[in-house]
Amino acid sequence: MNIVVCVKYVPDATADRQFESDNTVDRVGVDGLLSELDEYGVEQSLQIKEKAGDDTTVTALCVGPEKAVDAVRKALQMGADQGVHVLDDAIAGSDAIATSLVLAKAIEKLGAEKKVDLVVGGLASTDAGMSVVPAMLAERLGLPQVTLASVVEFQGDQVRIKRDGDTATEVIGGTMPLVLSVTDQSGEARYPSFKGIMAAKKKQLDVWSLSDIGVDASEVGAGAAWTEVEETTARPPRTAGEIVKDEDGSGATALTDFLASKKFI
Amino acid sequence: MSEVLVVVDHVDGAVKKPTYELLTLAKRLGEPSAVYIGPADKAAEVAEKVKAYGAEKVYTIDDAPLKGYLVAPKAEALQQLAEKASPAAILIPSSAEGKEIAGRLAIKLESGLITDAVDVQEGPVTTQSVFAGNFTVQAKVTKGTPIITVKPNSAAPEESAGAGAVEEFTPTISDGAKTAQIVASQPRQATGRPELTEAAIVVSGGRGTGGNFEPIEALADALGAAVGASRAAVDSGWMPHTFQVGQTGKTVSPQLYVANGISGAIQHRAGMQTSKTIVAVNKDEEAPMFELVDFGVVGDLHTVLPAATEQINARKG
Numbered sequence: 386m387n388i389v390v391c392v393k394y395v396p397d398a399t400a401d402r403q404f405e406s407d408n409t410v411d412r413v414g415v416d417g418l419l420s421e422l423d424e425y426g427v428e429q430s431l432q433i434k435e436k437a438g439d440d441t442t443v444t445a446l447c448v449g450p451e452k453a454v455d456a457v458r459k460a461l462q463m464g465a466d467q468g469v470h471v472l473d474d475a476i477a478g479s480d481a482i483a484t485s486l487v488l489a490k491a492i493e494k495l496g497a498e499k500k501v502d503l504v505v506g507g508l509a510s511t512d513a514g515m516s517v518v519p520a521m522l523a524e525r526l527g528l529p530q531v532t533l534a535s536v537v538e539f540q541g542d543q544v545r546i547k548r549d550g551d552t553a554t555e556v557i558g559g560t561m562p563l564v565l566s567v568t569d570q571s572g573e574a575r576y577p578s579f580k581g582i583m584a585a586k587k588k589q590l591d592v593w594s595l596s597d598i599g600v601d602a603s604e605v606g607a608g609a610a611w612t613e614v615e616e617t618t619a620r621p622p623r624t625a626g627e628i629v630k631d632e633d634g635s636g637a638t639a640l641t642d643f644l645a646s647k648k649f650i
Numbered sequence: 651m652s653e654v655l656v657v658v659d660h661v662d663g664a665v666k667k668p669t670y671e672l673l674t675l676a677k678r679l680g681e682p683s684a685v686y687i688g689p690a691d692k693a694a695e696v697a698e699k700v701k702a703y704g705a706e707k708v709y710t711i712d713d714a715p716l717k718g719y720l721v722a723p724k725a726e727a728l729q730q731l732a733e734k735a736s737p738a739a740i741l742i743p744s745s746a747e748g749k750e751i752a753g754r755l756a757i758k759l760e761s762g763l764i765t766d767a768v769d770v771q772e773g774p775v776t777t778q779s780v781f782a783g784n785f786t787v788q789a790k791v792t793k794g795t796p797i798i799t800v801k802p803n804s805a806a807p808e809e810s811a812g813a814g815a816v817e818e819f820t821p822t823i824s825d826g827a828k829t830a831q832i833v834a835s836q837p838r839q840a841t842g843r844p845e846l847t848e849a850a851i852v853v854s855g856g857r858g859t860g861g862n863f864e865p866i867e868a869l870a871d872a873l874g875a876a877v878g879a880s881r882a883a884v885d886s887g888w889m890p891h892t893f894q895v896g897q898t899g900k901t902v903s904p905q906l907y908v909a910n911g912i913s914g915a916i917q918h919r920a921g922m923q924t925s926k927t928i929v930a931v932n933k934d935e936e937a938p939m940f941e942l943v944d945f946g947v948v949g950d951l952h953t954v955l956p957a958a959t960e961q962i963n964a965r966k967g
Binding site: 513517523524525545551552553559560570611612616620626634645650 | 661720721722725745746747749750751752753754756757758760761762763764765766775779780781782783784785786787788789790791792793794826829830831832833834835836837838851873891892897898905906916917920923927928929931935940941942943944945946947948949950953954955957958960961962965966
């Protein structure tokens with residue numbers, strides 16, 4: 386089986402995230418890492434490989450600036466077999482639509498060598514968090530979309546997932562090749578072992594430019610985005626409210642008084 | 651004025667509140683046309699409801715040929731409808747499914763997409779809340795038909811009578827859109843409480859509950875609120891994942907959010923920071939949640955909440 390797992394390099398959510406003067410996300414001044422939610426995609430890809438057998442290849446695919454190679458490395462350390470980093474100055478500022486184009490073309494290039502059976506993604510990125518790239522990939526690649534899985538099962542080329550939808554829990558089935566995305570409920574992602582970290586250094590990690598995958602620079606980047614950010618504003622810090630200590634039931638009364646004063650009762 | 655398509659949010663024909671919010675926003679951009687994709691026998695009922703919130707037209711699409719499959723057929727149906735109606739914008743509820751439909755539709759229509767808008771003004775110019783609510787972003791679509799997914803509670807629904815002209819629309823669904831099948835579906839059990847993402851008040855509990863959600867639920871019921879949970883409470887198996895508020899759960903923006911025994915990690919704050927009023931009850935006065943609150947009680951939720959619940963019920967008479 387041939388699995389491609391998409392991984393995104395994002396600013397650390399626990400750091401002080403900022404925008405650049407051109408209203409794009411600052412991806413250089415803030416420490417970055419493999420998006421936590423993509424670790425679950427890597428984990429499920431590895432679990433599928435473990436069940437499917439040794440002839441399965443897991444390729445970690447990342448689109449992003451130079452430092453984004455860290456996200457691919459982390460996936461390799463976790464156990465992915467090889468990595469591809471699409472790196473091109475023209476990509477900076479791309480929206481989800483352009484990003485999905487770059488990913489789709491890279492997946493097609495990988496597929497030209499060996500047919501891709503599964504394209505795996507996470508629930509959302511932890512920065513922009515649109516949750517639309519897997520659906521866009523399915524649309525672009527013309528593949529079934531089996532997304533937001535909390536449980537993944539497969540037999541031969543049949544995939545079944547549990548999807549905790551907005552109003553119902555569903556079982557979704559599809560036939561490979563397909564696009565799969567998994568949630569953080571799908572199973573704890575493994576930590577890289579020391580052996581994994583050492584082994585990752587010897588794994589193949591290709592860097593592709595846009596011309597390698599047949600994408601014209603005019604199709605990507607901030608200039609080609611179909612949306613435009615007009616303004617970004619830091620939210621004013623919430624002014625500290627009133628905090629009381631509960632003593633002999635005074636807390637409950639104070640709480641009730643507050644809720645009543647705001648007309649919530 | 652051009653049409654603005656509004657995708658109706660409903661469960662088996664029962665229209666949900668975000669639909670009315672979207673119709674209210676759509677009026678700022680043009681003439682609202684509701685798009686109902688659902689059981690045909692409920693179409694007339696739905697049309698009456700959306701008409702009261704300004705729908706000039708109601709497109710009804712029978713979902714019988716679509717419903718056995720995941721989002722792809724709905725995206726195809728909307729594409730065909732958009733090509734026919736040439737709307738000024740398309741507003742879609744910002745649910746997981748809504749966003750996936752919107753993503754596919756954006757590629758099909760070669761149109762820009764904005765997700766999770768919390769406000770839409772003339773232009774359309776959207777407002778989004780990003781980076782765990784630490785920034786607001788104003789954006790607009792620059793190519794094609796603006797496709798905007800809108801979060802619940804983004805506008806106060808305003809009643810206004812529309813013409814409500816019903817028009818049946820029958821899309822052609824390709825075989826390619828029928829490749830991801832819904833094999834089984836189990837509707838979520840009704841809790842009798844408001845839906846988490848739509849509720850005006852949310853009362854939630856975290857690690858500090860120690861697994862006992864009774865005080866949380868009792869306070870929620872006294873306030874007519876929805877119940878939420880932190881990731882810690884969900885990971886401990888105390889509450890199902892569908893109750894989780896935070897980055898990997900639901901994002902809520904109610905009038906009042908009451909966090910009980912929740913420390914306030916960034917992942918949780920990402921899901922509730924835009925709430926209008928925030929209240930916390932926590933034993934630990936150092937809990938980061940207290941940095942966000944309008945009102946906080948340092949105390950044991952197991953004594954504070956039942957006493958407060960009793961007083962609230964008494965005041966309601």
